[in-house]
Amino acid sequence: MVNKELVHWLEETVQEISKRNLTEITLSTGKTPSGHIHIGILREIIICDALRRIFEKKGIKVSFYLFMDDFDAAKRFPYYIDEDYQKNNLGKPFTLIPCPFKECGCESYAYHFGNELISTFKHFGIKNEIIWTYELYQKKEMQEKIKIALENTDKIKEILKKYILPTLDDEHKKLFNEMQRTWIPVMVICEKCSKIQNRAEDGSIHPNRAIKYLEKEQMVIYECPACGNKGKTSIYSGKLKLNWRVDWPAKWALFKATCEPAGKDHSVKGGAYDTGIEICQKIYNYEGPIKLPYEWLRLGNQDMGTSKGIVFTPEEYLKLADPEIYRMLILRTNPMKHISLRIEEIPQYHDYYEKMENIFYGVEEPESKEDYDLYQYLYPLTKISSIPEFKPIRIPLKLLTFLSQMQNILSLDKLYKKAMSSIRVNKAEKTISIEEFKVLLKRTENWIKEVKIEIDRITDHTIIRNILNKIDIFTIPDIIPKDIINVLSDKQLQGFRLFKNFLLENDNLDADSIQNKIFTIAKKELNIPPKKMFEAFYLLLLGSKSGPRLGPFILMLDKDWLLKRLNQLEDKK
Numbered sequence: 001m002v003n004k005e006l007v008h009w010l011e012e013t014v015q016e017i018s019k020r021n022l023t024e025i026t027l028s029t030g031k032t033p034s035g036h037i038h039i040g041i042l043r044e045i046i047i048c049d050a051l052r053r054i055f056e057k058k059g060i061k062v063s064f065y066l067f068m069d070d071f072d073a074a075k076r077f078p079y080y081i082d083e084d085y086q087k088n089n090l091g092k093p094f095t096l097i098p099c100p101f102k103e104c105g106c107e108s109y110a111y112h113f114g115n116e117l118i119s120t121f122k123h124f125g126i127k128n129e130i131i132w133t134y135e136l137y138q139k140k141e142m143q144e145k146i147k148i149a150l151e152n153t154d155k156i157k158e159i160l161k162k163y164i165l166p167t168l169d170d171e172h173k174k175l176f177n178e179m180q181r182t183w184i185p186v187m188v189i190c191e192k193c194s195k196i197q198n199r200a201e202d203g204s205i206h207p208n209r210a211i212k213y214l215e216k217e218q219m220v221i222y223e224c225p226a227c228g229n230k231g232k233t234s235i236y237s238g239k240l241k242l243n244w245r246v247d248w249p250a251k252w253a254l255f256k257a258t259c260e261p262a263g264k265d266h267s268v269k270g271g272a273y274d275t276g277i278e279i280c281q282k283i284y285n286y287e288g289p290i291k292l293p294y295e296w297l298r299l300g301n302q303d304m305g306t307s308k309g310i311v312f313t314p315e316e317y318l319k320l321a322d323p324e325i326y327r328m329l330i331l332r333t334n335p336m337k338h339i340s341l342r343i344e345e346i347p348q349y350h351d352y353y354e355k356m357e358n359i360f361y362g363v364e365e366p367e368s369k370e371d372y373d374l375y376q377y378l379y380p381l382t383k384i385s386s387i388p389e390f391k392p393i394r395i396p397l398k399l400l401t402f403l404s405q406m407q408n409i410l411s412l413d414k415l416y417k418k419a420m421s422s423i424r425v426n427k428a429e430k431t432i433s434i435e436e437f438k439v440l441l442k443r444t445e446n447w448i449k450e451v452k453i454e455i456d457r458i459t460d461h462t463i464i465r466n467i468l469n470k471i472d473i474f475t476i477p478d479i480i481p482k483d484i485i486n487v488l489s490d491k492q493l494q495g496f497r498l499f500k501n502f503l504l505e506n507d508n509l510d511a512d513s514i515q516n517k518i519f520t521i522a523k524k525e526l527n528i529p530p531k532k533m534f535e536a537f538y539l540l541l542l543g544s545k546s547g548p549r550l551g552p553f554i555l556m557l558d559k560d561w562l563l564k565r566l567n568q569l570e571d572k573k
């Protein structure tokens, strides 16, 4: 499927869209705000955002929508929603359910969780327009789509039958045929109980489907399965919603959707996408969008789901990592491959990003022409805002990792100076302000916290060791516990004294000379295995027998602080 000659997999879709010869295109995505929305949804949104950028650059007008499907009924609620609250609101459209959090003050359940997602878009460089489905159904143009569906119920049924029947076993075929006899593609919000569906005791779902369409009056009749209320409603009342298999193509037709990605649940044969395209063409007279199927994004080895336990939101991601890294992760990966987002692999993601950036700015030689072309294509699509003229300054994640764990012993000013002195600054580049540095420091701190939680979850020691080999995690105790001083030998204490003199006599040390000095103190002056002296240093600094490579670590520490730490030994002895 993937054409090897294309610079990037996105080009396949770009070419397909271009074949339609349009001056305006519409990109479409959708999500039901049924709870905290996990970061996986950003896969289709970022893919579309990249398409938006590509086509805007070609001078084509792009409309990019996210349909927030707040007219969908609450079939179930996530575990963090109060149980009584769940009972009262099951079966209502999310937009008619109040916000579940007292004192939050937002308009509805749908707005609460929908806006939580939407508020992160600007941080990910996503520029789209939100369409709340319930609001859309209050509009005449969408209500006309309901009318068309009601007038073409038989045709719609035939299409659904053609696609769905072959996917069913005999028993379900029978049930399907039975259900279809009275089926009407419209559901109604009950005027009495505000529900649009009912969940029976046995867990089965019964939509409040219209039972009759009165064509002359342009009304539908319903009998609410939740409260038994019998009602009659105009098709222009705003209380009607199309069945989801029809709702999708109706929206495609209304907005002339050119392309919409589809998660694998919708991409299957006989799925809503296939039936949607045919309904769109035969009932709504529009050719329908180009389908862009994609695989799920997982968190480590776990699937995420809004109603299941594992939810990692874009908001949480932003607290601990760089959004450009996330864009890169989505856009470098073929959509048919699943992505495992691994918090502990963020340093590797950074390495890839830096390589791409270096090649983009000509600082590093690409391995091949293909690599060069790929990075020229990919890099701009990962940026949150405009592409800087010169390569942006970056504080390496490794350094930030060090510094963020030294916040208890060094002031922000000192940490900032250390960070800035270790990166080469080209005059043409915009520098990093102390405020920006503070944000980076906080983000790194949050990330390390998360890695620690991850490590606690892992039972395989080899995996833990692999993580710790790549990420320097440590804690510097404010004072050295007495029992640690007591285990130090006289030779080790003497070694510290020698090292203190070395520190006092030398300015502008580098990591290697520190590392070598400790080694020679042990080997030549004390005649003990160097390992013993290194261990002593880790005990003194970290209260544990191991830690990051000592030379660079000590170099990173503040000289005054270090001397004070060494003096503490003298005081106690």
Ligand SMILES: [Zn+2]
Residues within 6 Å of the ligand: 099, 100, 101, 104, 105, 106, 107, 108, 112
């Ligand atoms: Zn709220």
Ligand SMILES: [Zn+2]
Residues within 6 Å of the ligand: 190, 191, 192, 193, 194, 195, 224, 225, 226, 227, 228, 229
């Ligand atoms: Zn009712």
